Amino acid sequence: xxMLVPTALAARLLSLFQQQLGSLWSGLAILFCWLxxxxxxxxxxxxxxxxxxxxxxxxxxxxxxxxxxxxxxSVNYHFTxxxxxxxxxxxxxxxxxFVLPLEEAKxxxxxxxxxxxxxxxxxxxxxxxxxRGEYVGKLVRFCKEELALPSVSIVSNGSLIREKWFxxxxxxxxxxxxxxxxxxxxxxxxxxxxxGKKNHVENLQKLRKWCRDYKVAFKIxxxxxxxxVDEDMNExxxxxxPVRWKVFQCLLIEGENSGEDALREAERFLITNEEFEAxxxxxKEVSCLVPESNQKMKDSYLILDEYMRFLNCxxxxxxxxxxxxxxxxxxxIKFSGFDEKMFLKRxxxxxxxxxxxxLDW
Numbered sequence: 001x002x003m004l005v006p007t008a009l010a011a012r013l014l015s016l017f018q019q020q021l022g023s024l025w026s027g028l029a030i031l032f033c034w035l036x037x038x039x040x041x042x043x044x045x046x047x048x049x050x051x052x053x054x055x056x057x058x059x060x061x062x063x064x065x066x067x068x069x070x071x072x073x074s075v076n077y078h079f080t081x082x083x084x085x086x087x088x089x090x091x092x093x094x095x096x097x098f099v100l101p102l103e104e105a106k107x108x109x110x111x112x113x114x115x116x117x118x119x120x121x122x123x124x125x126x127x128x129x130x131x132r133g134e135y136v137g138k139l140v141r142f143c144k145e146e147l148a149l150p151s152v153s154i155v156s157n158g159s160l161i162r163e164k165w166f167x168x169x170x171x172x173x174x175x176x177x178x179x180x181x182x183x184x185x186x187x188x189x190x191x192x193x194x195x196g197k198k199n200h201v202e203n204l205q206k207l208r209k210w211c212r213d214y215k216v217a218f219k220i221x222x223x224x225x226x227x228x229v230d231e232d233m234n235e236x237x238x239x240x241x242p243v244r245w246k247v248f249q250c251l252l253i254e255g256e257n258s259g260e261d262a263l264r265e266a267e268r269f270l271i272t273n274e275e276f277e278a279x280x281x282x283x284k285e286v287s288c289l290v291p292e293s294n295q296k297m298k299d300s301y302l303i304l305d306e307y308m309r310f311l312n313c314x315x316x317x318x319x320x321x322x323x324x325x326x327x328x329x330x331x332x333i334k335f336s337g338f339d340e341k342m343f344l345k346r347x348x349x350x351x352x353x354x355x356x357x358x359l360d361w
Contacts, residue, residue, distance in 0.1 A: 151352035170214035312337035
């Protein structure tokens with residue numbers, strides 16, 4: 001019994017020592033935290049310590065953005081490469097004669113509509129070559145009647161269009177764009193738009209009248225190059241009064257108008273950026289002018305070729321995706337190289353339905 005008292009006393013003394021030691025450590029911990037706050041306050045130069053903000057890593061956000069599928073709002077479908085003109089700077093040349101069967105083309109257009117397409121532009125080559133314009137006419141009607149697209153347009157050199165086509169299909173077409181690079185017929189011949197006894201400029205006037213008669217918005221596309229860069233087109237454009245005058249800078253695309261496997265040699269048509277800017281400055285009073293330098297143009301168009309493959313031009317040539325008919329729009333468009341920001345910056349989305357243009361026909 002006498003041995004238990006010293007043991008109990010020792011246990012009691014040990015307990016008191018542990019409590020004091022614990023209090024000491026707690027006090028030191030509080031002091032340490034307080035010092036961290038004060039030092040943070042002094043280092044920041046602000047009256048209160050700043051809370052730590054947790055942000056999502058940049059890489060994660062970029063991955064999230066890249067995972068969002070591109071919507072093909074505006075698509076350019078070059079369904080044929082065949083053409084009756086031989087423009088020296090052409091960047092979609094007749095490397096094949098293939099044209100999809102009409103029903104397959106319609107199936108592809110339906111897929112694009114389901115993916116979010118609002119505007120389709122038919123181009124070539126020359127789109128009125130196939131079945132004397134009946135092929136493109138049927139596609140135009142399908143897109144407006146069955147797909148109910150807000151905008152359906154065509155780019156053509158205009159040489160093969162007849163008034164009967166307007167009577168049959170004009171109601172379904174919002175915009176007809178005619179390529180005209182000069183109002184001097186000799187220059188047109190130098191460029192490659194000459195066709196025997198037909199006068200390209202006179203034909204343009206006739207097409208303008210038909211567009212007015214059949215309520216189709218009229219547009220002009222011009223490629224500014226070595227042979228027309230010094231021309232003054234102000235009065236001609238104002239007289240024709242197109243809804244838009246799209247002015248492009250001559251562009252090289254390897255394998256199309258440049259390089260060993262190209263069908264054209266466009267180097268002699270090239271102009272400098274300064275020359276292009278001088279042309280724009282000379283025509284700045286034309287209200288419908290829409291300029292497109294090489295920088296703006298190269299990657300800001302969604303282009304489908306004759307097999308309905310998106311063409312990627314980021315590498316300076318047209319590298320095709322797989323066809324949307326085989327893999328669908330969402331998968332094929334991943335390889336399009338499309339610059340959506342530049343598309344919007346260059347004004348790629350505009351009032352493109354003739355119902356909304358409110359034109360004085």
